[in-house]
Amino acid sequence: MTSFFLSEALQQSQTRHLEDLIEWLKIPSVSSDTSKIGEVKQAAKWIADKLKDAGLSVETIPTQGHALVYAETPEVANGPTVLVYGHYDVQPAEPLELWTSGAFEPTIRDGNLYARGATDDKGQVLTHVQSVCEWLASGKPLPLQIKFLIEGEEEVGSANLERMLPELADKLACDCVVISDSSQYADGQPAITYGLRGIATYELKVQGPSKDLHSGSFGGAVMNPAIALCHLMSSMVDDQGRIQIRGFYDDVRELSAEERAAWKQLSPNDDEFARSAGAKELFGEKGYTADERRWARPTFDINGLTSGHQGEGVKTVLPAHASAKFSFRLVPDQDPQTITSALRSHLEANLPKGVTMDLKPDHGAPGMLADTESVYMDAAKAAIESAFGKPPVLIREGGSIPIVTKFQETLKCDCLLLGWGLSDDNAHSPDEKFRIDDYYRGIAASAVLWEAMGTLQPVDPFAEGAELPSKLW
Amino acid sequence: MTSFFLSEALQQSQTRHLEDLIEWLKIPSVSSDTSKIGEVKQAAKWIADKLKDAGLSVETIPTQGHALVYAETPEVANGPTVLVYGHYDVQPAEPLELWTSGAFEPTIRDGNLYARGATDDKGQVLTHVQSVCEWLASGKPLPLQIKFLIEGEEEVGSANLERMLPELADKLACDCVVISDSSQYADGQPAITYGLRGIATYELKVQGPSKDLHSGSFGGAVMNPAIALCHLMSSMVDDQGRIQIRGFYDDVRELSAEERAAWKQLSPNDDEFARSAGAKELFGEKGYTADERRWARPTFDINGLTSGHQGEGVKTVLPAHASAKFSFRLVPDQDPQTITSALRSHLEANLPKGVTMDLKPDHGAPGMLADTESVYMDAAKAAIESAFGKPPVLIREGGSIPIVTKFQETLKCDCLLLGWGLSDDNAHSPDEKFRIDDYYRGIAASAVLWEAMGTLQPVDPFAEGAELPSKLW
Numbered sequence: 001m002t003s004f005f006l007s008e009a010l011q012q013s014q015t016r017h018l019e020d021l022i023e024w025l026k027i028p029s030v031s032s033d034t035s036k037i038g039e040v041k042q043a044a045k046w047i048a049d050k051l052k053d054a055g056l057s058v059e060t061i062p063t064q065g066h067a068l069v070y071a072e073t074p075e076v077a078n079g080p081t082v083l084v085y086g087h088y089d090v091q092p093a094e095p096l097e098l099w100t101s102g103a104f105e106p107t108i109r110d111g112n113l114y115a116r117g118a119t120d121d122k123g124q125v126l127t128h129v130q131s132v133c134e135w136l137a138s139g140k141p142l143p144l145q146i147k148f149l150i151e152g153e154e155e156v157g158s159a160n161l162e163r164m165l166p167e168l169a170d171k172l173a174c175d176c177v178v179i180s181d182s183s184q185y186a187d188g189q190p191a192i193t194y195g196l197r198g199i200a201t202y203e204l205k206v207q208g209p210s211k212d213l214h215s216g217s218f219g220g221a222v223m224n225p226a227i228a229l230c231h232l233m234s235s236m237v238d239d240q241g242r243i244q245i246r247g248f249y250d251d252v253r254e255l256s257a258e259e260r261a262a263w264k265q266l267s268p269n270d271d272e273f274a275r276s277a278g279a280k281e282l283f284g285e286k287g288y289t290a291d292e293r294r295w296a297r298p299t300f301d302i303n304g305l306t307s308g309h310q311g312e313g314v315k316t317v318l319p320a321h322a323s324a325k326f327s328f329r330l331v332p333d334q335d336p337q338t339i340t341s342a343l344r345s346h347l348e349a350n351l352p353k354g355v356t357m358d359l360k361p362d363h364g365a366p367g368m369l370a371d372t373e374s375v376y377m378d379a380a381k382a383a384i385e386s387a388f389g390k391p392p393v394l395i396r397e398g399g400s401i402p403i404v405t406k407f408q409e410t411l412k413c414d415c416l417l418l419g420w421g422l423s424d425d426n427a428h429s430p431d432e433k434f435r436i437d438d439y440y441r442g443i444a445a446s447a448v449l450w451e452a453m454g455t456l457q458p459v460d461p462f463a464e465g466a467e468l469p470s471k472l473w
Numbered sequence: 474m475t476s477f478f479l480s481e482a483l484q485q486s487q488t489r490h491l492e493d494l495i496e497w498l499k500i501p502s503v504s505s506d507t508s509k510i511g512e513v514k515q516a517a518k519w520i521a522d523k524l525k526d527a528g529l530s531v532e533t534i535p536t537q538g539h540a541l542v543y544a545e546t547p548e549v550a551n552g553p554t555v556l557v558y559g560h561y562d563v564q565p566a567e568p569l570e571l572w573t574s575g576a577f578e579p580t581i582r583d584g585n586l587y588a589r590g591a592t593d594d595k596g597q598v599l600t601h602v603q604s605v606c607e608w609l610a611s612g613k614p615l616p617l618q619i620k621f622l623i624e625g626e627e628e629v630g631s632a633n634l635e636r637m638l639p640e641l642a643d644k645l646a647c648d649c650v651v652i653s654d655s656s657q658y659a660d661g662q663p664a665i666t667y668g669l670r671g672i673a674t675y676e677l678k679v680q681g682p683s684k685d686l687h688s689g690s691f692g693g694a695v696m697n698p699a700i701a702l703c704h705l706m707s708s709m710v711d712d713q714g715r716i717q718i719r720g721f722y723d724d725v726r727e728l729s730a731e732e733r734a735a736w737k738q739l740s741p742n743d744d745e746f747a748r749s750a751g752a753k754e755l756f757g758e759k760g761y762t763a764d765e766r767r768w769a770r771p772t773f774d775i776n777g778l779t780s781g782h783q784g785e786g787v788k789t790v791l792p793a794h795a796s797a798k799f800s801f802r803l804v805p806d807q808d809p810q811t812i813t814s815a816l817r818s819h820l821e822a823n824l825p826k827g828v829t830m831d832l833k834p835d836h837g838a839p840g841m842l843a844d845t846e847s848v849y850m851d852a853a854k855a856a857i858e859s860a861f862g863k864p865p866v867l868i869r870e871g872g873s874i875p876i877v878t879k880f881q882e883t884l885k886c887d888c889l890l891l892g893w894g895l896s897d898d899n900a901h902s903p904d905e906k907f908r909i910d911d912y913y914r915g916i917a918a919s920a921v922l923w924e925a926m927g928t929l930q931p932v933d934p935f936a937e938g939a940e941l942p943s944k945l946w
Contacts (some may be wrong), residue, residue: 032786084943092788098684156787183690197689201787210751211571214901216670216872217656219802220714220772221763223756226797227710227775234707237700239825241693273694278683278793281694283827290694290774299693301791309798313505314629314674314835315565315900316800318774320751324699325782326788329692352712353755362787399689428687428790457810 005447006386010134014440018113020050021439024088024122025106025115031066031089031156036274040066040152043088043122047129047150054133056148057195058353061168063160066152070171072145073132079144080456083174083411086181087154090117098430107260111436118434119426123182124292125150127442134447143454144376147174154181157201157363158403165403165410176376176412177407178449180442182397182419185266190388192380193417195295195396196404198330198367200339201303204232204347205323205358212308213318223354226322227308232357233324235350237300241284241293243328245339245346248298253333255296263291266393276424295396298334302326316400329398365402370415379452380416387445399427418445475779477860478920483607483671485730487913490603491586493523494912497561497813498588500578504539504562504629507823513539513625516561516595520602520623527606529621530684534641536633539625543644545618546605553929556647556886558876559598559654560627563590571903583770584909591907593900597653597893598623600915608922616927620647624876630674631876638876638883648887649849650880651917651922655870655892658739665853666890668768668869669877670842671803673812674776677705677820678796686791694708696827699780699795705830706797708823714757714766716801718812718819726806728769734762739866749897767871771807775799775845802871809837828942838875843888852925853889860918872900891918 028051029043030036044067051071054056061068064237066089075081093103093116101107106115113123127147135142149172165172167362185191205368208225209218237243241454268291284293293299307322309315328339340361351357371377372394385391397417404415502516503509517533517540524544525531525595534541539562548554566576566589571636574580579588586596601621608615622645625633638645658664681698682691710716741764747755757766766772776799801812813834822828845867858864870890877888893915899905 016815032784032788034785053732090784092782092784094782094788168593199689199789201789208752211899211904212568212902213750214872215772215774215776215800216752216802217870217900218873218897219774220757220765220766220770221755222750222752224716224774226778227706227773229778230703230775231712232699233703238706241696241700276687277691277695277696279681279827280829282694283825283826284693293693294689294691295691299688300700301688301692301697301789302703302781302795303688303788303790303792304783305699305702305795306776306783307775308777309565309567310777310779311505311565311567312507313565314800315505315901316565316672316674316774317775317776319776322775322778325787327688327787329689352756354752354754356753366525383939397690398692399687423690426684427690428788429685431684457563465482 002219003386003448003451004138005444009138010440010444010447016166017440017443018436021113021123021126025117026104028104029089029152030092031153032092038382041091042425044069044152047203050129051148055136062165068161069148069150071148073142075145076143080175080453081145081147081215082453083147083149083172083177084125084128085177085179085407086150087121087152088150089152089155090120091155100431102166102339103459103470112433114431115433115434118432119421119425120432121154123434123439127180127420127439128446130443131446131450135450142450144450146450147172154401154403159363161347161403162406165406166345169410172411174411175412176417177413177415179401179404179415180418180420181401182399182417182418183421183423183425185393185395187422188390190384190390190392191395191419192377192384192392193397193419194370194372196368197398198334198336198365199327199401199402200330200364200401201275201327203323203360203362205321206232207356207358208354209320210316212320214320215316215439216402218318222318223352224318225355226269226319228352228355229307229324231352232263232347232350233302239284241299243298243300245342247342248339251333251335251338252298252331255292260292263289263370266291276306294398296331298331299329299461300326300358309458329400329447332367332369335366340364363402365400366405368405368408370417375456376416376453379456380418380449383449384418384445386448387441411438464466476921476924477611477613478607478917481895481915482611483920486607487747490913490916491909494596495579496584496600497599498590499577501577502562502625503551503565504626505565513562517542517625520561520828522618523602523700524621525535526608536637538633540780541634542621542623543659544621545801548618549616550652550694553648553926554618554620554735555926556620556622556645556650557601558652558880560624562625562628563593564628568903568930573904577782581627581909584907586909587904587906589905591905592894592898593905594627594654596907596912597799597915600653600912601919603916604919604923608923609669615923617923619923620645622721627874627876632836634876635879638879642883645884647884650884650886650888651891652874652877652888653870653891653893654874655890656894656896656898658866658868659890660895663857663863663865664824664868664892665857665865666870666892667843667845667867669841670873671807671838672800672873672875673803673809673837674800674832674835676796676798676835678794679705680829680831681827682793685793688791692792696825698828699792701825701828702780702795702797704825705820705823706775713759714772714775716771718815720815721812724806724808725771725804728765733765736762757777768869769804771804772802773799802873803840804842805842808839813837836875839878841878841881843890847887848929849887849889849926852929853891853922856918856922856925857891859921891937
């Protein structure tokens with residue numbers, strides 16, 4: 001489709017759009033770090049001010065944790081209402097020494113902007129904020145109502161937003177939620193993500209003797225908690241990553257033949273994918289392609305291990321305790337609570353004698369699937385094609401956006417996951433980046449999307465009150 | 474036996490003896506910490522000055538690492554020569570927050586002196602230095618020649634001393650080596666240690682992707698090095714601590730029936746031992762008592778684990794690498810080199826695909842057994858009984874003093890391990906301590922030992938060139 005916003009209208013503003021992002025990225029809004037509360041607040045204020053200055057009515061909604069930034073444009077008679085969701089918090093930047101330039105000193109190299117949060121999610125959510133700003137500055141009437149909900153706890157599980165969602169339901173009422181917190185399928189191949197994996201995260205602490213002991217005097221007579229922890233972690237998966245917890249796969253929704261066929265059409269390049277991961281070879285569950293394993297199969301990962309002497313040199317201690325941070329990625333129909341109780345039984349049954357364990361579940365969320373045939377999906381396909389010059393493919397994503405399922409359930413609305421990033425953007429890793437051209441294309445696609453959606457009448461894909469869209473290819 | 478040194482001669486000096494130890498313990502001579510080189514040097518100078526002031530001829534012998542402090546009293550015609558070995562370096566003090574008082578701020582509580590190195594080994598080696606100082610101050614002629622070799626790398630494997638031992642053989646020539654770096658059997662039950670376990674220490678690094686990855690986007694398709702490490706560590710031992718490496722037990726010297734019978738006579742108290750370890754229950758190889766397992770059976774311990782996110786909160790990464798520091802305690806006839814190659818084969822055979830490994834052996838030493846029927850042993854028994862008011866029992870120790878076997882081989886001399894410490898002195902742990910009365914009793918026993926040994930003619934238990942004393946009960 002053609003659009004005013006595909007003319008030079010946006011190009012003239014690109015420098016300012018980039019400056020805005022750089023300014024926001026300089027704020028280290030690490031939500032999991034209690035020493036960064038001030039910075040997180042500062043990042044919230046930055047985006048709130050940006051929306052205020054553009055003329056939206058803005059509200060900062062306090063939570064038990066980091067605040068929600070809410071903003072809206074005026075209601076449009078007979079026009080749909082879209083809720084744009086994103087987050088202003090970021091992952092920790094550690095290990096800092098692996099960053100080529102400072103994690104919070106945004107730096108441009110080879111057409112990319114490097115900084116923690118560049119793609120996840122400041123850069124991506126800002127595309128929608130910028131597009132709305134451009135609409136309001138253009139003098140053209142915005143053909144729909146846009147609401148923004150930008151939170152500060154996505155990287156720590158969105159627990160507070162989830163808890164408050166029912167009471168916020170009226171305020172957030174919409175026909176469709178738009179989220180840009182995912183990736184294109186490949187360089188030059190835009191995508192719409194219609195499925196996400198769920199997640200369940202934990203910390204397990206194994207307690208041995210009350211203090212570190214001399215491994216000579218006590219080794220062989222006192223159980224070593226680090227060995228116990230390795231036995232437990234090792235018991236969780238086999239050598240192809242299949243989880244060994246009884247009942248773990250009971251509720252897994254299997255992939256449909258159509259889906260598997262469609263994904264094969266994407267002609268994935270495993271070597272290229274391995275290269276982007278910096279892995280010498282791929283690995284995983286037999287009988288599934290790499291895309292199937294990371295998009296639609298549950299997996300187990302250890303995220304961190306800590307025990308005993310980690311400093312320089314040798315210290316022959318028998319450590320007092322050992323701990324692991326680990327997480328499962330879940331798929332549709334798996335319930336985090338059910339997984340947690342199965343996990344607890346597994347660990348208790350396998351706990352070596354002589355030590356005790358303490359399992360702390362952190363956050364959990366089920367997987368998500370969106371309707372691939374809604375009118376909003378069609379509008380998004382057209383908008384993306386016009387801005388990226390290529391029609392998007394439909395994919396799933398291995399990551400989790402815990403709040404998305406809650407939106408579907410509580411707001412009874414459709415969800416569009418429009419990823420502007422790339423799979424090698426290093427989200428959650430050192431040298432996180434966002435390609436500057438993708439940032440600009442995202443802004444254009446977003447601006448055109450409002451135009452396309454404006455022509456639609458409000459519809460309710462959940463009219464029959466279905467829990468999840470059933471009609472999926 | 475009676476002795477001038479059992480009179481009040483020593484008691485008058487106790488305050489000064491304690492002040493000396495406190496002064497020495499204030500120096501954080503952590504040999505494994507390259508940032509502490511100055512402090513290690515300072516601790517060497519402290520003991521060298523102490524010996525100089527007492528009138529010994531002292532020499533500081535440089536090595537590729539930390540220096541050796543050597544000192545000697547004049548030769549005595551027809552009197553034996555005894556070499557006292559000890560070390561002025563200490564283990565790292567971490568975790569510092571678990572110390573009741575500063576690790577390098579010696580503090581007296583309930584008759585104990587608390588500080589890193591209090592018992593291992595500054596406090597114990599100082600008993601012999603003090604006893605010789607008292608002899609030289611007493612005006613009585615010292616009836617034998619005493620040599621001191623006090624090194625600064627015992628806690629990191631004594632590699633440099635070991636390398637230099639052949640060239641130092643003439644200087645160190647002696648009839649017997651005396652070492653106090655072990656423990657009494659129990660509170661009120663002194664002991665002579667006639668056996669030590671050997672040791673082999675390693676660091677294993679498992680390398681996965683080139684950088685930390687998002688566990689959602691890559692989990693299930695890229696092998697997690699922390700999981701690979703847990704698989705490898707778990708494959709090393711079964712649930713009773715039996716090492717699973719092929720051939721690991723081939724050279725293990727089994728316990729003799731006499732030895733096992735004698736140890737049963739010690740009526741060990743497993744509950745009391747578990748309490749001293751702060752363990753809820755004991756554990757280990759079936760068919761062996763706790764003493765047998767820690768004194769005479771080989772064992773495997775993980776000393777440290779490191780991977781991924783160890784900070785606060787959740788970070789759902791698939792880490793780039795994971796590493797473990799671990800060690801084996803060996804028994805007589807096991808060879809560290811043989812163990813290392815068996816270990817390497819085991820790890821390579823069990824390494825999961827998708828990751829690479831790097832195994833770095835650190836230090837290694839075989840186990841040791843001493844002659845339990847030498848004239849020096851008899852002299853030590855008498856001296857200890859006179860100072861501690863009870864005859865010592867003969868035991869082995871689970872720890873390792875790598876250099877002892879080298880002394881036996883190179884100097885062809887006998888070895889006496891006279892432990893003044895207690896098994897709950899927290900060597901290598903927070904709140905390391907040394908009971909002040911044991912310090913004083915050690916000084917007295919040492920002073921009397923020189924008197925008892927002075928009456929002996931030099932003998933050579935290795936005259937027939939035997940490698941290790943064979944006649945052991």
